[in-house]
């Protein structure tokens with residue numbers, strides 16, 4: 001009885017037109033999702049078929065079924081997880097250190113107007129410099145190992161972080177700062193009570209961009225020096241002409257990067273929602 | 277009621293920019309008595325906000341002086357509360373957390389003071405909203421919360437810079453009435469800036485009319501209204517209201533060109 005009432009109420013609160021509108025939205029969503037899936041499946045299917053009938057040379061292009069076999073063998077001998085683990089940990093370390101160091105330096109620049117004016121041109125130049133050019137120098141300084149790769153990842157994201165976070169800190173409403181000054185706030189209180197919390201969305205946004213940049217840095221680093229990791233697998237695979245390994249690694253890399261991006265976006269949403 | 281709490285002597289302020297210098301205020305003198313409500317009116321850009329900033333100690337005068345408690349032996353600067361046009365409530369803090377911002381900054385956020393602030397919020401109709409966030413409140417409520425944030429640090433002088441101009445007309449009348457009464461209840465000294473002549477007369481003990489930039493005192497009106505109760509909305513109905521209005525309107529010399 002009460003259930004019936006509820007459904008009646010439901011259709012009473014919404015007009016027929018609105019119900020149709022809701023239905024349309026849902027239909028649209030399903031259509032988009034299914035199109036996406038079809039696109040993906042078709043892509044691999046055509047690839048597979050084209051390789052099978054020798055329309056393309058699977059030796060050069062690889063082939064989904066061969067990639068699957070490669071994946072399974074990498075999975076069975078356990079080396080897959082070693083490579084993924086190494087690349088991900090390098091990325092996370094690069095990401096976290098780049099973000100922390102960059103934010104810290106941005107705060108320093110905010111603190112000292114003089115310093116920020118002095119350093120401005122250098123930041124612009126360093127930011128526009130393609131960091132891969134520094135690769136050989138980094139290898140000479142840090143040796144051909146993890147520290148070189150992490151330094152690379154750090155450098156790639158560092159300057160964008162400094163510039164992004166600094167401009168976020170500076171955009172905070174001057175009147176909000178005046179308000180704090182009327183209470184007699186000192187510079188540290190202005191920083192912690194208003195400037196950082198108010199520019200939090202900008203900072204989180206910088207983080208999201210940094211994740212992508214850290215992957216770039218790590219893979220670049222692994223191309224140059226490494227003996228393990230997904231970047232290494234790709235380079236090694238191409239050198240010994242195992243395109244199966246190369247393609248498999250690229251796809252795993254794509255999935256890992258996407259997952260990390262989603263994770264950070266989710267984190268951003270959670271943190272922002274929590275503080276409204 | 278007649279002891280002066282602050283005395284401004286020949287205040288001048290020049291603003292500098294690479295291209296020019298602007299004389300914002302020139303030889304401005306005014307004595308504010310303890311407990312009174314002074315309203316500054318004047319043309320746009322004549323230096324009203326500059327005068328408030330100087331009173332609050334946010335900017336340094338180019339010439340002249342500001343003497344606090346001129347009649348006392350110890351001329352200590354009284355604590356000052358400043359209220360701006362926007363409420364500037366922080367959206368990441370609840371209403372209570374916003375209200376105790378000043379206490380936090382001055383390291384006075386003791387249990388006792390927080391409780392006092394809570395009481396203020398309750399007395400002035402925000403009791404049910406202390407754990408809400410600013411965007412859940414109406415404009416008028418937000419302005420009231422901003423006033424309580426200012427009052428929480430127990431300032432002797434309140435400076436209000438066009439505090440109602442962000443509100444729509446109806447709300448503005450109600451909130452002006454509200455805040456005018458709160459300030460009277462709490463027996464604070466207040467210096468307010470507004471563009472609204474009626475608002476000025478309805479709230480002020482004295483209205484100071486300023487000249488065009490550089491701002492100087494043109495005329496000071498002692499507002500004496502014959503009405504039973506002294507809340508801003510009732511004061512608007514006093515018979516003398518129109519006379520003050522017309523006089524001040526003429527002195528402001530507004531041209532639409």
Ligand SMILES: Nc1ncnc2c1ncn2[C@@H]1O[C@H](COP(=O)(O)OP(=O)(O)OP(=O)(O)O)[C@@H](O)[C@H]1O
Nearest residue numbers: 291292298300319320321322323324325326327489
């Ligand atoms: N920080 C500043 N730097 C340079 N010029 C300034 C500064 N602050 C104010 N001025 C100038 O000083 C003059 C007075 O400004 P002020 O803000 O005190 O006027 P106001 O009377 O409050 O105006 P309004 O009614 O528009 O609020 C204006 O011409 C303004 O452009």
Ligand SMILES: [Mg+2]
Nearest residue numbers: 324325326437
């Ligand atoms: Mg102003």
